[in-house]
Amino acid sequence: MILHALYEYYQRLAADPESGIAPEGFERKEIPFLILLDAEGNFRDLQDVREGIGRNLRAKRYLVPKDCGRTSGVRANLLWDNPKYVLAYAEKPSDQEKANLCHRAFLARFEECFSDMRQTHTGLGALGRFLEKQSFDAILSHPLWREVVKSKGNLTFQLDSDYRPIAEDAAIQARVREKTQDLSEKSERSICLISGKPAPLALLHPAIKGVAGGQISGCFIVSFNFAAARSYGKESGDNAPVSQSVAFAYTTALNYLLQKGSRHKLQVADMTMVFWAEKQEPIEDFLFDLFVENKDDPTRNSEAIRALYSSPWRGSLSVDEDDATRFYVLGLAPNASRISIRFWEVTTVSGLVERLKEHFNDIKICHGPKMSDFLPLNSLIRSVAVQGKLDHVAPNHAADMTRAVFSGAPYPLVFLQEALTRTRAEQDVPYWRAALIKACVNRFIRSEAHSTEKELTVSLDETNDNIGYCLGRLFAVLEKIQEESHPGINATIRDRYYGSASSTPVVAFSPLMRMKNHHLAKLENRGRVVNFERLLARIMEYISDFPSTLSLHDQGRFAIGYYHQRQAFFSKSSEASQSQAEPVSV
């Protein structure tokens, strides 16, 4: 199903001339250097086509005949390759013999494909004459040559009168396509399990590049690289009959989704996620802005969220209410030279919009004015990790979380557990973690049939009578009383009591309530004391008894009650004394 959807996506891209996707037998390859020739085949210049600053030079991508998939041994690419193949260049004299061999292979490939076109085609004629002369000293002494060697990049040719490499010429492309088709017509056919049509099978599938953490040279989705992966004595690709053209199409489509700067790619912890729709949909573009923080232009993020809410059925994110266009989300993770599928979710565009809204509703929580409204998925996941590092997130957790977002299922319980563990360890509820805990609790409530529990609100809910929530609020009030009675205090009751108050309230709250009386007595402003006592009384109305323990979800509510109450203090005091800017800690 995955390969099938990718195969369809390739066809969609191929039908769109603006997508720039490579036709069969070709690929877009980064080629950093061009050798400029004149029509006579004389070397004119060496051109550096990399762009960028300093070390981050990126080569331009040109459409060239597909990489021959060299692993070891000598196999030349057509019209482009590295200096060893193109110019018989050897870095060490001892390698010269091997380089000559490679160069001959390069020549042979050229001759085999284009020998009859050399007379009629200017570019090929020039290139043919250039290669015949075998005098490459001018290039090797060019000032740029050291850069070429240093970059280990590939080379291709261009006429100095032209603006694009010879390989991009239409007549040459037609010839290469012909050759690929010839080859496939001659070979043996079997049924392809993706297209269902008889066709020559791919024994080795092209590599997938751009999955974070995978090998630079690329990884494989379909591979049978050890004996136990094979069945019935079949070798490599025969184990899963996929035709050559389908293998090309699905890998090209996936590489297109995974390419650098792709807006169809999200990195969620250790998982690389790609998404696409059956047909062109604005949501494809929105999804990126919804999840990826745009540091240069933060308004893009909030703009995307606003568009999601403000009538997604019309406006800039125009989606029909019953748009049944299928939408695919694919999560990939590398495993040595292979890629494993972490998750695969197929939904409809309208279903996706609903789920995204649900997700952003669930994580929405009040916060200080300096914090962004926008909560990237990675920040949520990071909030449960030790030291807030994504590396410390257990594998699979990111995938489970993302699946919950895209399938509308409850968030994994392990996230609530870990969030509470982190909260107890750090004795603090930062904004991101509060958002995560709130979302976990709310989704859990909704998933429970006939649940009478109230969902948690965005900001302080004085009518919520849940014992965990009320105790959290109470704890925040007690802390506030202490803070005001001992201005500038280093360690508050939070540092000593948060853990026990949230898990075993009866143990923590009896001394806390005693301490409160001493703290109140120290407050000089009697009006403030009355206010606090009123507030305490309002909260205590809901608390008949301090329970000996709190359940996991009630501990979550405790954290949110505490967070809400604290936020309420800050926002109220800042309203009351606007000139006196209170530091807002979240």
Added chain:
Amino acid sequence: MKPFCLTVTGDYACFTRPELKTERLSYDVITPSAARAIFEAVFWKPSIRWRIQKIDVLRPIRWISVRRNEVASVVPYGNVKSAMKSGTGTLGIYIEEDRQQRAGRFLRDVAYRLYATLEVVPGQPGAEDGPGKYYAMFERRAKQGQTFNQPYLGCREFSACVAWADPDDPAQEAPISESRDFGLMLYDMDFSHPQRPPRFFNAQMVQGVIKVPAWESEEVRG
């Protein structure tokens, strides 16, 4: 002849897709070949053949990801041959020395109702007795819970609970109310052919029911 019916349930299942079998990813539902193997675990002889007719999906499709170490190689055929000849030899594989970490996306908490008919293969010993004897044998074995080997859901490590079911029982569990197109799915291997090529069919679930076309029909490709 009305089909025989078995209810199979299990905590985990993996009906591996051929293209994604190194990093395993399961098909969404049981394949006809896995269903056939379950019937064969209950009752099989060379003179009979099981044909899967229909699959009812009884529980929603749920997933789990597991990463584990598995053996990377198989016992080499050559070693077995030479061991047979000489009478001695080492055929063991040590998992600690020869392993691969593999990721798997498995199904969780599955339940299916499988319908299959029993066919007598002409020309085999016992075929002349007619099918009645075999019908009775299967029914007796299935009702008593007898199996030749532990029935499993795609992979041996995911054992299945198998129970006899009456297709006409009005009290039986209803299939899930979901329709989905699974695309081309493995039907079975063509074991009559020396290369054992796989055959595929277009699997469609309509209100939780997957109709399996006949093996010889045109819908089965490969």
